[in-house]
Amino acid sequence: MNAADEREPNDIELLLPWHAAGTLSVREAQRVEAALAHDPELARRYEVVREELGQTIHLNETLGAPSPRTMQALFAKIDAEPPRRPTLSAASLGMRIGTFFSGLSPRALAWSASAAMLAILLQAGLIAGIVLKEKNATGYETASAPAAIGDEGSFALIRFQPLATAIDITKFLETNNLSIASGPSAGGLFRVRIGEAKLAKADRDRIVKALQEDKVVGFIAITE
Amino acid sequence: MQTTSDEVLIGRIANGDRLAMQVLFARHHVRVYRFVLRLLRNEATAEDVTSETFLDVWRQAGKFEGRSAVSTWMLSMARFKALSMLRRRPVEELDEEAAGAVEDDADTPETALAKKDKGAILRQCLTKLSAEHREIVDLVYYHEKSVEEVAVIVGIPEATVKTRMFYARKKLSALLREQGIDRGWP
Numbered sequence: 257m258n259a260a261d262e263r264e265p266n267d268i269e270l271l272l273p274w275h276a277a278g279t280l281s282v283r284e285a286q287r288v289e290a291a292l293a294h295d296p297e298l299a300r301r302y303e304v305v306r307e308e309l310g311q312t313i314h315l316n317e318t319l320g321a322p323s324p325r326t327m328q329a330l331f332a333k334i335d336a337e338p339p340r341r342p343t344l345s346a347a348s349l350g351m352r353i354g355t356f357f358s359g360l361s362p363r364a365l366a367w368s369a370s371a372a373m374l375a376i377l378l379q380a381g382l383i384a385g386i387v388l389k390e391k392n393a394t395g396y397e398t399a400s401a402p403a404a405i406g407d408e409g410s411f412a413l414i415r416f417q418p419l420a421t422a423i424d425i426t427k428f429l430e431t432n433n434l435s436i437a438s439g440p441s442a443g444g445l446f447r448v449r450i451g452e453a454k455l456a457k458a459d460r461d462r463i464v465k466a467l468q469e470d471k472v473v474g475f476i477a478i479t480e
Numbered sequence: 481m482q483t484t485s486d487e488v489l490i491g492r493i494a495n496g497d498r499l500a501m502q503v504l505f506a507r508h509h510v511r512v513y514r515f516v517l518r519l520l521r522n523e524a525t526a527e528d529v530t531s532e533t534f535l536d537v538w539r540q541a542g543k544f545e546g547r548s549a550v551s552t553w554m555l556s557m558a559r560f561k562a563l564s565m566l567r568r569r570p571v572e573e574l575d576e577e578a579a580g581a582v583e584d585d586a587d588t589p590e591t592a593l594a595k596k597d598k599g600a601i602l603r604q605c606l607t608k609l610s611a612e613h614r615e616i617v618d619l620v621y622y623h624e625k626s627v628e629e630v631a632v633i634v635g636i637p638e639a640t641v642k643t644r645m646f647y648a649r650k651k652l653s654a655l656l657r658e659q660g661i662d663r664g665w666p
Contacts, residue, residue: 267642270642270645270646271627271642273620273621273645273649274620277621277624278624279620279624279625279626279629300665301665304665307602308602308606308621309621310599311602311603312606312618312621313621313622314603315603315607316514316518316618319514319517321509321510321513322513323527326509326513326530327505329531330505330531330535331501331502333531333535334501334535334538
């Protein structure tokens with residue numbers, strides 16, 4: 257053993273076992289690869305590491321497996337445990353949310369994102385409306401939100417295209433002087449007011465047919 | 481084919497899903513068993529610790545926060561139980577088992593050297609490392625744990641993980657040298 261062998265190992269040398277096992281980050285692995293390419297002594301030591309890796313796997317693989325007694329003992333104890341009530345831990349909540357979104361198709365996911373964005377924009381509009389109303393008020397006013405859209409008028413059910421953006425939808429509503437009365441309901445349907453008065457069926461059909469042509473509309477039908 | 485992730489299984493186990501427990505057990509019990517067997521050097525005790533580890537998984541699944549991989553979490557629990565078991569056992573028993581070492585298909589050092597089977601000697605020397613060095617070598621090489629994961633399992637800083645692995649390897653070289661094999665390192 258010479259003096260060089262007694263020196264403290266550098267960081268790259270310390271990482272060699274993890275590089276051999278393939279558990280380094282991409283950045284670290286690249287650092288090690290670069291060092292190996294330029295340092296023959298380090299490369300020789302890396303071969304020693306790889307030999308250890310192979311023999312450690314060999315050794316562990318010859319250790320066998322536990323007998324069936326292990327599983328029997330475990331499930332006998334589990335069966336003896338008191339029944340548990342469903343829990344909702346922080347982790348399981350996160351997992352459920354993740355599982356829910358991973359189960360959605362890209363189209364459904366895109367639609368959900370649009371619907372969520374639209375809901376945020378509508379809320380923002382509502383708040384802005386309240387603020388402006390208060391700012392422009394000249395006399396005494398009660399601090400109440402604008403009246404919700406009632407049942408008066410003519411309505412249609414709309415489902416927006418999954419890939420329609422919130423900007424497209426907002427523009428569509430403004431251009432056509434439409435107001436969302438409620439929604440989204442199951443299936444992503446919004447109830448939209450298409451006229452402030454009760455229109456004749458022919459007029460409602462004409463409006464709905466025209467709206468159907470817009471690219472953001474996936475489905476539209478007259479409703480009461 | 482997409483398999484259910486360990487994290488999803490843990491979520492189901494938290495709600496008492498026995499089938500999810502069976503799937504998780506089938507997926508990990510051999511590795512957990514081998515990890516504790518290398519620490520305990522006794523098959524019956526290793527089986528008990530494996531069973532107890534999975535019972536803790538069943539009981540504590542609702543508390544799993546997902547900060548580490550499920551396998552890392554389980555190995556941490558298995559290690560804790562194995563070390564507790566070691567502390568409870570009399571010293572004489574440990575010495576006898578250490579002398580017997582872990583079952584291995586390797587030849588004795590003398591026979592292996594005669595056959596010039598360097599690999600067999602290396603495996604024999606791996607069984608002679610201290611428990612502290614055995615566990616880190618196994619975690620890195622066999623259980624494929626990153627520096628961060630080993631730090632979580634063993635409960636030491638990441639820098640210590642790296643240096644402990646280095647000294648475990650250095651000890652391995654010393655044991656090999658005693659058997660007449662010089663690896664030229666360190």
